Amino acid sequence: MADRNELIGVAIRVVAAAAVSFLSVRYLVKYLDPNHSVNEESKKRVAQLFHELGIDREVQLSEHEVRIATQFVGGEDVGAGWDEIGGCEELVAELKDRIILPLRFSAESGSHLLSPPRGILLYGPPGCGKTLLAKAVARAAGCRFINLQVSNLTDKWYGESQKLAAAVFSVAQKFQPTIIFIDEIDSFLRDRQSHDHESTAMMKAQFMTLWDGFSSSGDQIIVMGATNRPRDVDAAILRRMTARFQVPVPNARQRKQILNVILKKERVDNSVNLEKIALASEGLSGSDLKEVCRLALLSRAKATVASGGSVTSLLPLEHTDFETAVHKYMRAAHLLVEETLD
Incomplete structure (x- = not known):
């Protein structure tokens, strides 16, 4: 009987030690990980967005992909219909011909020439509806829409920005067809200078390398940018944005x-x-x-x-x-x- 009681006591002590160790590890992760609170908020936001968009929540996402997935556009911001955009008939017709139709044809045809352009630039004065047009294209084409905030690609930890840039394309691939929209693209992918910060230069290089990789694949991923200063956009970026549409001040x-x-x-x-x-x-x-x-x-x-x-x-x-x-x-x-x- 004494031996049995002693074994039970040992088992209880082992279980208690394991519980304490588990709680200690959770405590350390919660209070020592600088991104813990951000990651938890991101998971909640992603769950809400996936519910709004009808996305399968079983898709596995890494920590960096979760942070990017928070930038999916859902709910009331999903985009306007063509009838809600005034004064752009010719531009809308061209967008339909050069983007919407190729997106539909590419799934059926085997020709890469029928695929949509992998880079699209909307340029013109502020307030003329560039972002509205981008969302309308995504809605009409049945694409997921990532409204990429450049600030979410920057991180104080070395190497994290490159991982976030990679996550942009991996998330887009998992939920394709996808449009990655970058407003004020000139502020992110502007002319590269020798005095640019090392981490910024590496992030831009990573973004362009991944862009090229997906451009040569069969994935339905489009990078769309908007700017009112097209001359400030890096020449290498302009080369990748083969479809360019001017959105002028209305007459x-x-x-x-x-x-x-x-x-x-x-x-x-x-x-x-x-x-x-x-x-x-x-x-x-x-x-x-x-x-x-x-x-x-x-x-x-x-x-x-x-x-x-x-x-x-x-x-x-x-x-x-x-x-x-x-x-x-x-x-x-x-x-x-x-x-x-x-």
């Missing part, structure tokens, strides 16, 4: 179409002449026009409340609301230009 006809898209869910009085508003807003981009409409609606809400009404029952927008909003916005833009020149 009067296109501004009218954009206004129609922005206001399609708003109550607008019959007195509103969108053609006159479009002519009066010369030089404004799509995002500028959205702000003009916001100012007009704010003016109508202010007038409604002042007359004793409620913002829940606003009267229809009138032409004078838009005239005032355009004048106010154009005056502010003109003053900003003057201050910049001074």
